[in-house]
Amino acid sequence: MTNWKLPPLLRGPIRVRSRHAGIERPQALLDGLxxxxxxxxxxxxxxxxxxxQFDRDLVVQLCRLAASIEVQPSLLRPPxxxxxxxTAFYEPSTRTRLSxxxxxxxxxxxxxxxxxxxxxxxxxxxxxxxVAEMFSNYGDVVVLRDSDERSVYQMIETLRVPIINAGNGxxxxxxxxxxxLYAIFKWxxxxxxxxxxxxxxxxxxxxxxxxxxxxxxxxxxSLFKDGVEEVVIINPAxxxxxxxxxxxxxxxxxxxxxxxxxxxVLPLLDVVYINSIAWIGDSFERLTGDISLNDRSALxxxxxxxxxxxxxxxxxxxxxxxxxNWYFSQARGATFVRMALLTSMVERVHRIADVRxxx
Numbered sequence: 001m002t003n004w005k006l007p008p009l010l011r012g013p014i015r016v017r018s019r020h021a022g023i024e025r026p027q028a029l030l031d032g033l034x035x036x037x038x039x040x041x042x043x044x045x046x047x048x049x050x051x052x053q054f055d056r057d058l059v060v061q062l063c064r065l066a067a068s069i070e071v072q073p074s075l076l077r078p079p080x081x082x083x084x085x086x087t088a089f090y091e092p093s094t095r096t097r098l099s100x101x102x103x104x105x106x107x108x109x110x111x112x113x114x115x116x117x118x119x120x121x122x123x124x125x126x127x128x129x130x131v132a133e134m135f136s137n138y139g140d141v142v143v144l145r146d147s148d149e150r151s152v153y154q155m156i157e158t159l160r161v162p163i164i165n166a167g168n169g170x171x172x173x174x175x176x177x178x179x180x181l182y183a184i185f186k187w188x189x190x191x192x193x194x195x196x197x198x199x200x201x202x203x204x205x206x207x208x209x210x211x212x213x214x215x216x217x218x219x220x221x222s223l224f225k226d227g228v229e230e231v232v233i234i235n236p237a238x239x240x241x242x243x244x245x246x247x248x249x250x251x252x253x254x255x256x257x258x259x260x261x262x263x264x265v266l267p268l269l270d271v272v273y274i275n276s277i278a279w280i281g282d283s284f285e286r287l288t289g290d291i292s293l294n295d296r297s298a299l300x301x302x303x304x305x306x307x308x309x310x311x312x313x314x315x316x317x318x319x320x321x322x323x324x325n326w327y328f329s330q331a332r333g334a335t336f337v338r339m340a341l342l343t344s345m346v347e348r349v350h351r352i353a354d355v356r357x358x359x
Contacts, residue, residue, distance in 0.1 A: 025186040025187065025329075026066075026067035026070040026071050026186055026333075026336075027067070027071050028186070028189055029063065029064070029067045029185050029186050029189045029192070030064060030067040030068055030071055032189040032190070032192070032193070033060055033061075033063070033064040033067075033189070033192055033193070035061075035064065036057065036061055037061060037065070039057045039058050039060075039061040040058070040061055040062065040065070040344040042058055043058070043062075043341065043344040043345050044344065044345065045162060045345065045346075046162060046345060047156055047159075047162050047163050047164075048162070048163075048164045048165065048174060048175070048341065048345065049152050049153070049156070049163070049164075049165040049168075049172070049174070050165070050172050050174055050216075050219075051172060051174045051177050051215075051216040051217075051219035051220050052219055053174070054174075054178075054220065054223065055223065056194075056223040056224065059178065059181060059220060059223060060185075060192050060193075062178060062337065062340050062341060062344065063178070063181065063182045063185050063192065063337065063340075065340035065343070065344070066182055066333065066336040066337045066339065066340040067182075067186070067336070069336045069339050069340060070333065070336040073106065073336075078106075078107055078108020078109075079107055079108065079343055079346075080104065080107040080108045080109035080140075080342065080343070080346060081108035081109065082108075082109070083104075083107075083108075083109040083110070083140040083141070083346060084109060084110050084111070084112060084138065084139040084140050085100070085101070085104040085109055085110070085111045085112070085139060085140065085141050085142075085143065085342075086111075086112045086113075086114070086135050086138060086139035086141070086142045086143070087100055087101060087111060087112070087113045087114065087142075087143045087166075088114045088131075088135075088142060088143065088144045088145070088146075089113075089114065089115050089143075089144075089145045089166070090114075090116075090117045090122075090144075090145060090146045090147065090151075091145045091146060091147045091167065093145055093166070093167070094310065095309055095310075095331055095334065096145065096166050096167065096173075096175075096176070096334075097113075097115070097143075097145070097166070099331075099334045099335045099338055100143050100164075100166065100338055100342075101113065102335050103335050103336075103338040103339040103342055104342060106335070106339060107339055107342060107343060109140075112138060112139060127154075128151055128154040128155050129154060129155070129157050129158045130158075131155070132154075132155040132156075132157070132158040132159040132163075133158045133159075135155075135159065135161070136158070136159055136160040136161050139161060140161055140346060141161060141162050141163070141164065141342065141345060141346060142155070142159065142161060142162070142163040142164070143163070143164045143166050144163055144164070144165065144166060144168075145166040145167045145168075146167075146168055146169070147169050148168070148169055149168040149169035149170065149171035150168075150169075151168060152165045152168045162345050162346070164341070164345075167212055168212070169212070170209075170210045170211065170212055170215075171212055171215070172212050172215055172216045172219075173212040173213050173215075173216050173308075174216050174220075175334070175337065175338055175341065176212075176213050176216060176217075176308055176334070177213065177216035177217045177219070177220045178220070178337045178341070179330060179331075179333055179334035179337045179338075180213075180217050180220070180273065180306060180308070180330060181217075181220050181221075181224075182330075182333045182334075182336070182337050183304075183306060183326055183329055183330035183333055184200075184271060184304075184306075186329070186333065187304050187326060188200070190227075191224065191227045192224075193227075194224055194226035194227040195227065198227055199227055199228065199229045200227060200228055200229060200270040200271055201228075201229045201230055201232065201268055201269050201270050201271075202221065202228060202230075202231045202232070202269065202270065202271045202273065203231075203232045203234055203262075203265060203266070203269035203271065203272045203273065204217070204218070204231060204232070204233050204234065204273045205234045205235070205262060205272065205273065205274040205275065205291050205314075206233075206234075206235065206240070206273070206274070206275040207235055207240045208233065208240050208241050208242070208245060208246075209240055209241055209242040209245065211275055213275055213308045214273075214275060215245075217273065218231065218249055218254065219249075219252075221254060222249055222252035222253060222254040225252070225253035225254050225255070228254065228255065229255070230255040230256070230257055231254055231255065231256050231257070232256075232257045232258075232259055232265050232268075232269065233256060233257070233258050233259070234259050234260070234261075234262050234265065234291065235258070235259075235260065236260050236261070236291065237260075239258075240258070262291055262292075263298070266297060266298050266299060266300075267298045267299070267300055268300065269299075269300060269303055270300065270302075270303055270304075271303065271304055271306065272293070272299065272303060272304070272305045272306070272324075273306045273307070274291065274293060274305065274306070274307050274314055274315055275307060275308055291314050292313065292314050292315075292316065293305060293314065293315055293316060293319060294316035294318045294319060295316070295318035295319050295322055296318075297319075299324050302323075303324060304324055304325075304326040305319060305324045305325060305326060305327060306326055306327050306330050307327040307330070308330075309327065309331055311327075315327070
């Protein structure tokens with residue numbers, strides 16, 4: 001027999017490392033937010049395709065429900081037992097698809113999953129309107145990701161069940177933005193209430209014109225403009241906004257500033273949101289230039305780093321074991337945000353009591 005020894009990481013219990021910052025925080029968020037579940041009625045039996053559909057109170061109440069679930073994930077009676085979710089991911093995905101499916105399973109439902117349009121009638125020329133007609137017969141909610149930003153709107157034409165946009169080309173990714181806000185709220189609960197003592201300077205490294213995660217995040221941040229000192233968009237190349245988009249955000253009250261070099265503003269930022277990949281059709285573009293972060297970067301003390309993942313060389317693994325790492329907590333929290341969203345969409349608010357609350 002080969003003489004070998006167990007590696008050190010297998011010689012004891014599993015360790016909770018600093019990369020899991022934020023896991024213990026949802027109770028503080030839950031305690032600090034008012035409980036107004038009637039706000040969630042706005043989601044009942046509705047499509048969710050854009051961050052523009054949300055108001056401040058709806059975002060806060062969704063995050064409060066997500067915190068309630070995260071604090072005590074065991075359900076008294078899984079509210080979606082007997083319900084079916086159809087996940088149609090016609091573009092590659094790991095976290096979004098699996099977190100939606102995990103959320104639905106945790107709520108007691110069953111799943112029909114499509115991960116390749118080549119295995120469906122679409123490959124034979126079937127229209128999305130006809131696909132939506134069939135989906136209405138087979139499931140209770142549809143989650144769609146497609147590289148064509150028009151697809152979700154085409155399906156709405158004939159769908160008789162709610163659909164959630166899980167990323168439509170370069171347009172939007174509203175549930176990712178909800179997960180982003182949930183992470184910020186857990187880190188700084190006062191921000192959810194726009195407490196004047198919690199005005200944040202947020203840095204967004206990316207391209208709002210081509211990155212759906214950034215576009216949706218900026219729309220949701222504008223709802224909390226009273227708690228935002230400014231949003232600094234860091235992009236090494238030219239004008240990152242599509243025509244009219246910057247002006248539209250400023251009309252919503254968001255204070256925006258454009259910088260081309262990260263080093264010039266990094267020490268001033270409370271939240272650093274970094275993304276370098278923009279999906280364009282069936283391929284992607286990667287942002288290049290002065291945008292990388294590591295454990296030697298001049299991050300402000302107490303600042304947090306968020307990333308929608310998957311990451312590239314712009315976010316070095318040396319940050320994983322620092323207190324700045326909130327991107328893993330951000331990814332974890334997405335499941336609970338989606339549980340809150342799905343429960344609110346499929347069930348009337350009086351049924352949300354089936355989700356056990358520690359209150």
